[in-house]
Amino acid sequence: MKFYGRRMTDAQHRPSAAAGDLRAATDVVAAFVRELADGRTRDAATADRRFASDVAWGSPYGATVHGIDTLLPIHERLHRDGAGGSSSRWEIDRVLPLGDDVIVTHVRRRALGPDGEPLPPAEPGAAFSEMMLYVLVRRDGGWWLAAGQNTPIRPGGAV
Secondary structure: OEEOOEEOOHHHHOOOOOOOOHHHHHHHHHHHHHHHHHHHHHOHHHHOOOEEEEEEEEOOOOOEEEOHHHHHHHHHHHHHHOOOOOEEEEEEEEEEEOOOOEEEEEEEEEEEOOOOOEOOOOOOOOOOEEEEEEEEEEEOOEEEEEEEEEEEEOOOOOO
């Protein structure tokens, strides 16, 4: 396709998905991530306190989980088992506001060793880092997780 005498790339005629206040959305995601990190050190109920009742969850193993009543017991078991490691650092990778009431974000959780440094990507069964895709929605004056997908970072994958 040509535009004013030059060839347009495919990206030049695609709409942008972003349609909101990036600074405000980043503040929302930062607060959400702080709650997740706090909950990870306390208990699963604290970590999941901002999950919508009908949350759509994709597990790292290809299963889908529907609703907080199904997801919370899974997270409680994983918390008891110490899945993911004993300490973590949370990093916001991307914030994409889709409007005033919807935010898509990528968040990386890095498992830390006893020295406080990130552990290398791990094989199944060891402490692991993960990349999370979250969809947050504003409802009843607050922000809630509507959907999430966690993917462990494995050797040979992106770090």
